[in-house]
Amino acid sequence: MTKTVLTGVLGAAVLALGASTASAATLDDVKAKGFVQCGVSQGLPGFSNPDADGEWSGMDVDLCRGIAAAIFGDATAVKFTPLSAKERFTALQSGEVDVLSRNTTWTMSRDTQLGLNFAGVNYYDGQGFMIRTDMNINSALELSGASICTNTGTTTELNVADYFRANNMEYELVAFEKADEVVAAYDAGRCDVYTTDQSGLYAQRLKLTDPGAHKVLPEIISKEPLGPVVRQGDDQWFNIIKWVHNATLNAEELGVTMDNVEEMKESDNPAIRRLLGTEGEFGTDIGLDNDWAAKAIAAIGNYGEIFDRNVGPDTELAIGRGVNALWSQGGLQYAPPIR
Amino acid sequence: MIDRTNVTAPPENTGPATAFVRGEMLAEQPAPITESGPIGWIRTNLFPSVPQAILTLFCLYILYLIVPSIIRFLFVDAVWTGTDRTVCATEVQGGVRAPGWFGACWAYVGTYTNQFIYGRYPDEEQWRVNIAGFLFFGGLIPLLIPSVPFKRENLIFMVLIVPVATLILLTGGNFEVGGMILPLAILTAIALIAVFGFSKGAQSDPIPGLITTAAIFAGIFIVLGVLAVDFGLERVETEDWGGLLVTMVIAVTGIAASLPLGIALALGRRSDLPIVKFVSVVFIEFWRGVPLITVLFMSSVMLPLFLPEGVSFDKLLRALIGVALFSSAYMAEVVRGGLQALPKGQYEGAMALGLNWGQMTRMIILPQALKLVIPGIVNTFIGLFKDTTLVLIIGLFDFLGTIQSSYTDPTWSSPVQSMTGYSFAAIVYFIFCYAMSRYSMFMERQLDTSHRS
Numbered sequence: 001m002t003k004t005v006l007t008g009v010l011g012a013a014v015l016a017l018g019a020s021t022a023s024a025a026t027l028d029d030v031k032a033k034g035f036v037q038c039g040v041s042q043g044l045p046g047f048s049n050p051d052a053d054g055e056w057s058g059m060d061v062d063l064c065r066g067i068a069a070a071i072f073g074d075a076t077a078v079k080f081t082p083l084s085a086k087e088r089f090t091a092l093q094s095g096e097v098d099v100l101s102r103n104t105t106w107t108m109s110r111d112t113q114l115g116l117n118f119a120g121v122n123y124y125d126g127q128g129f130m131i132r133t134d135m136n137i138n139s140a141l142e143l144s145g146a147s148i149c150t151n152t153g154t155t156t157e158l159n160v161a162d163y164f165r166a167n168n169m170e171y172e173l174v175a176f177e178k179a180d181e182v183v184a185a186y187d188a189g190r191c192d193v194y195t196t197d198q199s200g201l202y203a204q205r206l207k208l209t210d211p212g213a214h215k216v217l218p219e220i221i222s223k224e225p226l227g228p229v230v231r232q233g234d235d236q237w238f239n240i241i242k243w244v245h246n247a248t249l250n251a252e253e254l255g256v257t258m259d260n261v262e263e264m265k266e267s268d269n270p271a272i273r274r275l276l277g278t279e280g281e282f283g284t285d286i287g288l289d290n291d292w293a294a295k296a297i298a299a300i301g302n303y304g305e306i307f308d309r310n311v312g313p314d315t316e317l318a319i320g321r322g323v324n325a326l327w328s329q330g331g332l333q334y335a336p337p338i339r
Numbered sequence: 340m341i342d343r344t345n346v347t348a349p350p351e352n353t354g355p356a357t358a359f360v361r362g363e364m365l366a367e368q369p370a371p372i373t374e375s376g377p378i379g380w381i382r383t384n385l386f387p388s389v390p391q392a393i394l395t396l397f398c399l400y401i402l403y404l405i406v407p408s409i410i411r412f413l414f415v416d417a418v419w420t421g422t423d424r425t426v427c428a429t430e431v432q433g434g435v436r437a438p439g440w441f442g443a444c445w446a447y448v449g450t451y452t453n454q455f456i457y458g459r460y461p462d463e464e465q466w467r468v469n470i471a472g473f474l475f476f477g478g479l480i481p482l483l484i485p486s487v488p489f490k491r492e493n494l495i496f497m498v499l500i501v502p503v504a505t506l507i508l509l510t511g512g513n514f515e516v517g518g519m520i521l522p523l524a525i526l527t528a529i530a531l532i533a534v535f536g537f538s539k540g541a542q543s544d545p546i547p548g549l550i551t552t553a554a555i556f557a558g559i560f561i562v563l564g565v566l567a568v569d570f571g572l573e574r575v576e577t578e579d580w581g582g583l584l585v586t587m588v589i590a591v592t593g594i595a596a597s598l599p600l601g602i603a604l605a606l607g608r609r610s611d612l613p614i615v616k617f618v619s620v621v622f623i624e625f626w627r628g629v630p631l632i633t634v635l636f637m638s639s640v641m642l643p644l645f646l647p648e649g650v651s652f653d654k655l656l657r658a659l660i661g662v663a664l665f666s667s668a669y670m671a672e673v674v675r676g677g678l679q680a681l682p683k684g685q686y687e688g689a690m691a692l693g694l695n696w697g698q699m700t701r702m703i704i705l706p707q708a709l710k711l712v713i714p715g716i717v718n719t720f721i722g723l724f725k726d727t728t729l730v731l732i733i734g735l736f737d738f739l740g741t742i743q744s745s746y747t748d749p750t751w752s753s754p755v756q757s758m759t760g761y762s763f764a765a766i767v768y769f770i771f772c773y774a775m776s777r778y779s780m781f782m783e784r785q786l787d788t789s790h791r792s
Contacts, residue, residue: 002606043747044736051748052450054459054579063738079576082744084734087640094643180746206424206752209507210431316424 022273024231026098026237027071035077038205039097042082044312045203046319047103047226052223056080059310060101062300063122063228066244067099069299070114070292087152089114092231099241100229102138105155110229120243121227122303124323126220127159128198133215135192140219144169147225149182151175154333156196159222197224202317219240239286247293250275253301253326258301261294274338282338293338303333355613404431411607413762416442420449428753443759449753454745455763458581458736464573467508468584483778485785501561509588511574514566523563525555547585577655581736583767585648585655589662589727589737594720596663601670602709606700608671609678626668631729634661639733658730673715677708710786717779721772739764 018052020048030036039053040048048058068078081097092100103125104110106118129140129148137143140163150156153177164171172304174191176182183204186194188288194201195276228245230238251279254272256264265276273279276297277290284290301304311319325331354782372378386392418426418436428434428446457465478497481487506512527583534552538545580588593788607619626634638657646652709716731740742760745751 004376042736043744045747045749045752049747049749050454050744052454052461052745053462054395054454079578080575080733082736084732085635086732087734088638094646096643157474178743180743184754184757190775203747203749206432207753207756209429209752211433212431257661316752 003300026234027240028331030071030098034072035079035274036064036068036071036099037040037079037081037097038067039082039083039088039091039100039102040064041102042084044200045105046315046317047198048080048082048101056308059122059306060103060226060228062306062310063101063245064099066248066300067241070240070244070247070288070296073295075299089116089229092116092229095231097225098230098237099155103226104228104229106225107200115232116229117129119228119230119234119237119238120245121332122224122245123226125197125199125224125226127156127224128201128220129190129217130194130201130214133213135314137217140217141167141169143171143193144214145171146193147172147174147191148193149174149176149186151179151182152177152193155222160195163221180202180207199311199317199319202311203317206316207277220324226294236287240288243286244293244296246335247296247338248300248303248306249273249326249333250338251293251305253328253335256297256302258305261298265291265294269335271339280339340768397527412441412758413443416440417445418442419445421446424749424751424756427751427755428761434752434753439473441755443762444751444753444755445759447745447756448763451742451753454582455738455741456583458584458741459579460575460581460584461573461579464575467572467575471505471508472505472587502567505791507566507570507583509580510577511570511572511781513567513569513572513574516567519563523556523559527553530556532674577653580655582741583738584733585740586724586727586738589659589730590656590660590724593662593666593723593727596644597599597670597719597723598665598716599786600663600667602674602705604671605674605678606669606715608675622670624738626665627672629665631662631726632732633663634665635729635733637661654733655735658733658735662723662727662730666719666726669719669722671714673712673719674708676715677710677712678704680711681708713779713783717775721775723773724775725768738767 002233021301038061040056040058040152043049044058046058048056048060049142050056057280064078064080065075069075071077081091081093082101083097083100088100088102088104089110091097100116101121101122104118105125110116110211120168129143131137131143132150144166146269148160148171152161157173157175157189160173172191174185176185179196179200182196184207185191187208194204198216201216205214208214228241231239249272251261254264254269254275256272256275261276264272265278267273267276270279274282276294277283277292281290281307286292301309305322307324311317313320321329323332325333327334346438370379373382385395418450421427421444422572425434425447427436429436429440431438453465455460457468470745478493478501482490482493482497487493530552531549533550535545538548566578589651604619604623607615608623610616610619635658638661639654639782642652642657685707689703694702728739730737733741742764746757746760
């Protein structure tokens with residue numbers, strides 16, 4: 001008697017679970033719930049960072065807003081889940097977030113072993129060094145014997161080891177758990193060099209007692225292409241993320257901005273007409289409206305605008321375009337055409 | 340008091356032979372200044388002997404080195420108003436302060452106060468948190484003051500109404516409970532049959548037991564029904580909770596769950612029933628043997644992988660369960676200490692009065708045992724309150740986590756930003772923990788029956 005009842009309860013429980021697991025394509029799920037669930041960092045200035053009112057801003061955040069705008073025509077139809085570096089892939093794999101836009105470095109192992117796909121590169125980063133100006137050092141190759149401050153448990157530690165070994169130099173590592181502690185230690189003179197991703201160096205410089213007395217060395221010792229990540233096995237969703245990013249790049253190349261996107265729809269340039277959906281059926285192929293890109297650009301602007309607004313020279317971070325300039329201006333940002 | 344009537348006054352002008360005899364009583368003198376007043380206090384407490392005097396001077400020197408600079412940082416040189424980092428940075432850092440300036444940036448804490456308390460809880464919904472907080476403290480404070488009447492009603496309010504009301508207010512209510520009705524109905528039937536069968540076996544009247552069981556399940560159904568009601572409140576996901584709100588939710592849930600669970604486990608561990616004892620021992624030793632960080636990590640990283648895709652437990656709920664189970668294991672050991680400290684005579688006396696196990700435990704054993712271990716219990720509470728900061732590593736923003744996450748805001752980035760934030764966190768945590776500690780000392784005095792053995 002008890003046994004049958006128990007089996008019945010278990011059966012009911014399993015049925016209840018089973019009903020909710022039948023998952024459709026991500027786009028259908030997203031449309032059904034009415035918003036995009038976007039995994040972001042717990043706070044990285046310029047990429048994904050909440051302000052005093054809890055409003056998120058940054059390049060990674062803007063990409064998610066662009067995706068929401070392309071799907072719903074509403075850039076606010078997005079919810080952000082702050083994720084630690086350790087949890088981020090699990091959160092994506094388990095379906096807790098629809099897209100991970102969290103300054104994640106595209107590496108082969110992550111791309112091939114985790115069941116994930118990288119949909120593009122929205123920021124080319126690389127590890128750099130910051131030193132005191134009065135040390136009179138102009139190249140990372142002169143750093144032999146230096147003590148180096150960095151975070152524990154990240155690839156920066158390994159990159160330093162690789163770089164110094166490859167160049168036959170001695171070094172002493174001073175590692176801390178938190179970015180604050182690293183900056184404080186470097187500022188207090190406990191080490192000669194501070195190393196992390198270059199975008200991070202610019203952000204942390206604001207916390208130094210005398211920012212003018214420090215400079216960033218020109219060498220970049222690692223490749224850190226950062227981009228959005230999706231689950232493998234849903235090509236439609238993968239394409240949507242990939243092409244929202246590509247649309248912002250194409251828009252910058254074609255001179256389409258947040259402000260002129262409406263008038264550009266009437267442009268004679270066929271590339272612009274295809275981008276903004278005045279010509280062709282490119283939106284329907286990925287399950288969206290034909291003016292998907294126009295909606296995204298109207299919400300977040302083109303890549304140049306996104307860059308300038310979040311990390312560009314007029315922000316506190318003051319990072320130059322560098323390798324993140326368009327290919328036509330000597331950078332690496334290059335998007336396939338829409339045709 | 341001197342009885343002056345017995346003192347014979349010496350005769351006048353009796354010559355030099357008795358001149359040394361005093362003619363009148365001396366008035367009472369105040370104690371010498373070296374033995375009383377501030378100087379006396381300093382002498383007896385700070386400089387009673389040479390080694391002690393050296394120690395005192397040494398400590399005073401250390402305090403002289405530390406305290407003035409702390410006060411200067413926190414108050415004298417602190418910045419109280421401003422809108423961005425320039426007010427909290429020196430000129431070389433791109434601000435307006437003179438070179439060498441070093442003070443707390445309270446202006447930054449000021450702009451962030453709302454986020455430190457509510458996290459990213461939507462502004463227009465924050466009144467719900469306020470009401471929940473008001474209900475909680477409004478019910479807690481009278482409960483803690485011994486002279487306030489209606490303790491029983493107050494307790495029922497705190498145990499039944501406040502949790503449900505808080506849950507609905509904070510999340511928005513309107514829960515999907517349809518799937519739970521059938522299993523719960525089956526469970527009710529099983530429980531009723533079990534109670535009926537048990538009392539038949541014991542040849543006692545089954546009616547009171549059946550009524551109690553039915554009342555408990557009816558209560559559960561009512562709570563479920565209330566949770567399912569749509570009050571028209573907008574849903575606020577726990578991801579948007581943060582700050583002091585999350586700290587309080589985790590700490591209060593942990594404290595409220597760990598005390599009853601801990602008592603049950605402690606009694607279970609002391610039980611003569613082998614299975615109950617075995618289960619209690621295994622539970623306690625398992626949860627005590629695992630670090631809290633591991634528990635939290637397992638709940639946030641591993642658990643989602645075991646569940647089928649699309650099924651996700653709320654992250655905060657996972658942390659709450661982990662913290663509650665973890666702290667109840669510690670609580671069980673504290674309570675067991677109290678149970679073991681009671682003389683065997685208390686048990687024997689209770690049994691000699693003809694009390695059964697339940698009555699003995701409720702009326703004789705637990706009141707004494709719990710009173711003995713108040714310091715240990717409060718110690719566990721304080722530890723739990725501070726341990727809530729560990730949820731930071733699984734991506735929940737508690738009070739400290741919210742403060743830390745604000746460090747990345749370039750609008751306020753400056754060398755003093757993190758020091759100000761940590762100072763603020765220390766002050767707030769100290770207020771809560773010190774209040775708990777003082778209340779526990781007050782309770783010890785209240786319940787002190789001076790039965791010292």
